[in-house]
Amino acid sequence: MSLLLDEIAVAAARLAEAGVESPRTDAELIAAHVHGVARGALPAVPDASFDPRFWDEIARREAREPLQHITGLAYFRYLDLEVGPGVFVPRPETEIMTGWAIDRLTEMDVAEPVVADLGAGSGAIALAISQEVPRARVHAVEADPLARQWAARNIARCGAAAPHTAGRVTLHAGDFAAALTGLDGAADLVISNPPYIPEGAWVPTEVGEYDPATALWGGADGLDAIRRIEDVARRLLRPRGLVAVEHGEKQGSAVYWIFPEERGWRETRNHKDLAGRDRFVTAARA
Numbered sequence: 001m002s003l004l005l006d007e008i009a010v011a012a013a014r015l016a017e018a019g020v021e022s023p024r025t026d027a028e029l030i031a032a033h034v035h036g037v038a039r040g041a042l043p044a045v046p047d048a049s050f051d052p053r054f055w056d057e058i059a060r061r062e063a064r065e066p067l068q069h070i071t072g073l074a075y076f077r078y079l080d081l082e083v084g085p086g087v088f089v090p091r092p093e094t095e096i097m098t099g100w101a102i103d104r105l106t107e108m109d110v111a112e113p114v115v116a117d118l119g120a121g122s123g124a125i126a127l128a129i130s131q132e133v134p135r136a137r138v139h140a141v142e143a144d145p146l147a148r149q150w151a152a153r154n155i156a157r158c159g160a161a162a163p164h165t166a167g168r169v170t171l172h173a174g175d176f177a178a179a180l181t182g183l184d185g186a187a188d189l190v191i192s193n194p195p196y197i198p199e200g201a202w203v204p205t206e207v208g209e210y211d212p213a214t215a216l217w218g219g220a221d222g223l224d225a226i227r228r229i230e231d232v233a234r235r236l237l238r239p240r241g242l243v244a245v246e247h248g249e250k251q252g253s254a255v256y257w258i259f260p261e262e263r264g265w266r267e268t269r270n271h272k273d274l275a276g277r278d279r280f281v282t283a284a285r286a
């Protein structure tokens, strides 16, 4: 065993004691980050290279700061995105909904599909769509100035990696309720991972203390933002255009009824995440 692997084992036990969900993985990823190596290369780090800053970062995680704030990166589909204080850390559940949108856009018989991402956060959804459907024109709307800074940084970062990507994402400031009026009736797809946690619900420390409040809370039943998104999507979409909206695992049937036929929706469907929990609703504009 190397010194670093011994320290990782001790750190993992400390993280487990602190209630961290995946203590061993987090300890290894923090070690890899501090030592500037891939996780698979940890056993090869010489004892003399052990960096004691490892323990500073473990202490942050022990205090339940999110792993992604410590490493500064979140992975989303084929992207790595910069994240930190002031922006929502993108989640794996959202990758599934984004994949659904990417599949629909890929098969859509439209030269340059127009997409609106309502509540862009780090830019995860908008950038993944732009990367995987390069012919799409993506409009990302974000009200929170701090979150917008992270989105702008990630758009620039992806632009550096693949010039076509950022060139096709336009970031808009403001409330999505009143946004993108120039696209009324012209959008091919509207997508959103809005705030949907009911006011007062319990959330883990990593979420409650580190994700911004504007990204979390959706009013008494958690559905305030989703109701607004239904309005905005109805305004923005062309006939047969598609909407996809993420929600909490217990909100599937309530969100289904936010997109009824009487309000001009067809083919409303519930979709599950990889754990088999209701996670997003899609519908088509009549």
Ligand SMILES: C[S@@+](CC[C@H](N)C(=O)[O-])C[C@H]1O[C@@H](n2cnc3c(N)ncnc32)[C@H](O)[C@@H]1O
Pocket (backbone or CB within 6 Å): 088, 089, 090, 091, 094, 118, 119, 120, 121, 122, 123, 124, 125, 141, 142, 143, 144, 147, 174, 175, 176, 177, 193, 194, 195, 214, 215, 216, 225
């Ligand atoms: C749950 S986060 C999702 C961020 C990103 N789309 C993702 O999936 O990682 C919701 C985002 O919507 C933004 N937001 C909430 N209400 C908004 C509104 N009325 N207009 C624009 N943005 C809003 C929040 O600031 C936050 O960045």
